[in-house]
Amino acid sequence: MTQHQKRNRKVQLMSATLLLGGAGLVQAATLDNVRQQDQVRCGVNAAQPGFSALDDQDSYRGLDTDVCRAIAAAVLGDAEKVRFVPLDSVERFTALQSGEVDVLSRTTTWTSARDTTLGINFTGVSYYDGQAFMVASDLGVASATELDGAAVCTQSGTTSELNLSDYFRVNGIDYDPVVFDSPEQSIAGFEAGRCDVLSSDASQLYAQRMQLADPDSALILPEIISKEPLGPAVRQGDDQWFNIVKWSLFAMLNAEEYGITRENVDEMLDSDDPDIARLLGRDGNFGEGMGLTADWAYQIVRQVGNYGEMFGRNVGAGSDFNIARGLNALWTEGGLQYAPPVR
Amino acid sequence: MTTQYKMIEARPAPRNTVGPVAWLRANLFSGPVNSFFTLLGLYLLYLLLTPTIQWAIINADWIGTSRDDCSREGACWVFVSARFTQFIYGLYPRSEIWRVDVTFATFAALIAWLAIPRLPFKRWVALVTLVGFPVFAYFMLYGGYFGLPVVPTHRWGGLMLTLVLAVVGMVGALPIGILLALGRRSQMPIVKSFCVVFIEFWRGVPLITVLFMASVMLPLFMPTGVSVDRLIRAFIGITLFQSAYMAEVIRGGLQAIPRGQEEAAAALGMNYWMRMGLIVLPQALKMMIPGIVNTFISLFKDTTLVMIIGLFDLLGIVQAALSDSRWLGFALEGYVFAAFMFWIFCFSMSRYSQYLERKLHTGHKR
Numbered sequence: 001m002t003q004h005q006k007r008n009r010k011v012q013l014m015s016a017t018l019l020l021g022g023a024g025l026v027q028a029a030t031l032d033n034v035r036q037q038d039q040v041r042c043g044v045n046a047a048q049p050g051f052s053a054l055d056d057q058d059s060y061r062g063l064d065t066d067v068c069r070a071i072a073a074a075v076l077g078d079a080e081k082v083r084f085v086p087l088d089s090v091e092r093f094t095a096l097q098s099g100e101v102d103v104l105s106r107t108t109t110w111t112s113a114r115d116t117t118l119g120i121n122f123t124g125v126s127y128y129d130g131q132a133f134m135v136a137s138d139l140g141v142a143s144a145t146e147l148d149g150a151a152v153c154t155q156s157g158t159t160s161e162l163n164l165s166d167y168f169r170v171n172g173i174d175y176d177p178v179v180f181d182s183p184e185q186s187i188a189g190f191e192a193g194r195c196d197v198l199s200s201d202a203s204q205l206y207a208q209r210m211q212l213a214d215p216d217s218a219l220i221l222p223e224i225i226s227k228e229p230l231g232p233a234v235r236q237g238d239d240q241w242f243n244i245v246k247w248s249l250f251a252m253l254n255a256e257e258y259g260i261t262r263e264n265v266d267e268m269l270d271s272d273d274p275d276i277a278r279l280l281g282r283d284g285n286f287g288e289g290m291g292l293t294a295d296w297a298y299q300i301v302r303q304v305g306n307y308g309e310m311f312g313r314n315v316g317a318g319s320d321f322n323i324a325r326g327l328n329a330l331w332t333e334g335g336l337q338y339a340p341p342v343r
Numbered sequence: 344m345t346t347q348y349k350m351i352e353a354r355p356a357p358r359n360t361v362g363p364v365a366w367l368r369a370n371l372f373s374g375p376v377n378s379f380f381t382l383l384g385l386y387l388l389y390l391l392l393t394p395t396i397q398w399a400i401i402n403a404d405w406i407g408t409s410r411d412d413c414s415r416e417g418a419c420w421v422f423v424s425a426r427f428t429q430f431i432y433g434l435y436p437r438s439e440i441w442r443v444d445v446t447f448a449t450f451a452a453l454i455a456w457l458a459i460p461r462l463p464f465k466r467w468v469a470l471v472t473l474v475g476f477p478v479f480a481y482f483m484l485y486g487g488y489f490g491l492p493v494v495p496t497h498r499w500g501g502l503m504l505t506l507v508l509a510v511v512g513m514v515g516a517l518p519i520g521i522l523l524a525l526g527r528r529s530q531m532p533i534v535k536s537f538c539v540v541f542i543e544f545w546r547g548v549p550l551i552t553v554l555f556m557a558s559v560m561l562p563l564f565m566p567t568g569v570s571v572d573r574l575i576r577a578f579i580g581i582t583l584f585q586s587a588y589m590a591e592v593i594r595g596g597l598q599a600i601p602r603g604q605e606e607a608a609a610a611l612g613m614n615y616w617m618r619m620g621l622i623v624l625p626q627a628l629k630m631m632i633p634g635i636v637n638t639f640i641s642l643f644k645d646t647t648l649v650m651i652i653g654l655f656d657l658l659g660i661v662q663a664a665l666s667d668s669r670w671l672g673f674a675l676e677g678y679v680f681a682a683f684m685f686w687i688f689c690f691s692m693s694r695y696s697q698y699l700e701r702k703l704h705t706g707h708k709r
Binding site: 046047048049050053054055056058061083085086087088090091094095097098099100183184188207210211212213319320321 | 425426429434437497555558559560562563565650651652653655659660662663664665666667668669670671672674
């Protein structure tokens with residue numbers, strides 16, 4: 001690259017940042033806007049089993065949607081005051097940048113490029129995911145290293161596609177990519193025999209496997225080839241709103257750590273434990289710094305539950321997917337989920 | 344000697360030339376080759392239809408409320424029946440569904456009035472359909488007046504949204520298309536070049552790109568705080584796109600009218616709009632019915648593309664329902680249902696256009 005080209009590149013980057021950053025700055029007071037509209041506009045996946053899916057009662061259910069409900073409970077005191085905006089994977093960042101949604105909770109992987117160049121900020125990790133492989137059982141493959149020459153189905157525009165080429169290049173394996181636009185299409189392609197292997201985030205593979213006519217005809221290989229921390233994201237330039245979204249998730253994690261659940265939250269109000277008293281707003285007002293009321297965390301736990309309850313009913317033991325907690329267990333139980341204390 | 348001529352009674356045709364057996368012999372078994380292909384065709388039909396009927400009807404589960412009621416090996420129509428309201432009305436509040444019913448019943452009644460030849464006051468009914476009905480439909484579906492609560496457009500969906508998009512697209516595209524077609528044949532350079540550029544631009548980009556631009560690029564260029572409703576964006580995109588196609592279909596019809604018609608009209612002292620409105624267009628549009636209906640049918644099916652801008656049309660809501668963890672794995676039933684609904688509407692449009700052609704037939708066909 002010549003000096004001139006370099007400078008040109010820099011100018012382009014700067015103007016892009018200015019444009020996006022500017023869009024964020026103008027809409028600084030997201031909280032006021034949310035209060036005025038009396039709803040949190042939340043960008044979600046249109047169809048992602050376990051994370052965001054439309055049930056037969058016309059409402060969205062899933063882990064991603066419950067994160068949004070928690071925010072609404074903290075800010076507006078009512079977990080149902082959320083307007084879910086279904087977004088395409090390409091469209092999601094534009095929708096957040098342009099202010100069409102207040103928070104993006106759409107199985108979005110936190111990467112450095114997305115965090116630093118798109119004018120958005122990730123607020124935390126709601127689900128530690130990783131890319132895995134699903135193969136037909138009768139293929140007789142036990143490890144991903146045996147996949148030489150295989151046709152692999154993936155989805156376009158996702159990090160999965162890039163991880164896949166990295167992984168196979170590093171391991172010196174030839175493969176033949178078959179790219180689809182949506183999870184439904186890729187599972188249909190897999191079932192029709194267009195490819196031998198389906199590669200996607202493990203959470204998604206479990207859901208896709210259940211869509212097969214015979215779920216036992218496919219198995220998920222043990223290799224996890226990437227780090228996929230999924231979490232909510234907000235626009236840059238509004239630190240107050242950033243804090244609210246960040247601490248809504250932390251409140252759920254802390255609640256689980258202290259053993260506060262939906263059922264016992266009202267009894268816990270009288271608890272002597274100072275950590276619990278601070279979290280539930282009996283001792284001090286820790287919502288004030290975010291522009292919220294003292295009972296913000298109480299409302300989250302009472303209406304949505306703690307992190308463990310949310311995980312269990314959507315993707316874990318209480319759901320059809322039965323995904324193990326694994327990395328998503330609390331730090332006290334050998335997982336990675338850790339929240340700073342409320343103090 | 345007089346000869347008496349007496350007509351012999353008409354005898355029935357030889358038995359081997361009438362009746363189903365003769366028809367079969369003449370049409371299906373007229374030679375060894377034809378007989379072979381008939382039998383082959385019947386065999387293929389048997390191979391295809393038996394499993395289909397077994398799956399869709401005989402071995403299917405019809406009654407129930409959850410996936411546990413689907414124990415048989417055939418189709419699980421329980422999935423469709425449990426979600427039927429959602430497939431038809433999207434997320435429209437259940438208590439307000441009557442508003443959608445009333446709106447579409449009114450629309451069907453108006454169309455039926457226009458379609459049945461014996462009923463009077465056609466002109467007034469047409470005026471009500473084109474002018475009064477859209478206003479009525481807006482107040483009914485969106486609400487906000489007369490004590491009806493507002494139903495924001497993001498709750499619209501399913502078949503209802505498909506129909507709304509298609510009807511708005513058709514009603515908008517036809518007049519714009521006629522104007523563009525006339526403009527493209529105009530002698531005035533500015534009007535002509537505007538129409539040519541417009542038509543060629545919109546015909547040159549795929550509809551999916553238009554919708555994508557409207558949903559991804561447009562919000563970035565809008566002033567802060569101003570956002571155009573997604574449904575309005577889809578209306579505008581679809582209408583402009585289809586009007587360009589419509590313009591070319593109609594221009595084809597205009598080309599087919601001999602110049603003499605227009606010249607004769609001019610000789611009678613008619614001005615431009617009278618020549619077009621009374622002489623040229625009625626003949627051209629009549630000839631263009633197959634082309635126009637063709638465009639309408641493709642528009643109806645193109646409405647499924649609004650899925651990419653986050654609107655749930657019939658196909659979109661079926662796909663969304665497929666990802667409900669309680670109903671995973673019933674994709675085939677969902678898609679068959681969506682295909683069947685689309686087929687019903689497209690087939691009725693096509694039958695109506697054939698009826699219209701016969702009715703307006705004045706010996707112009709060769």
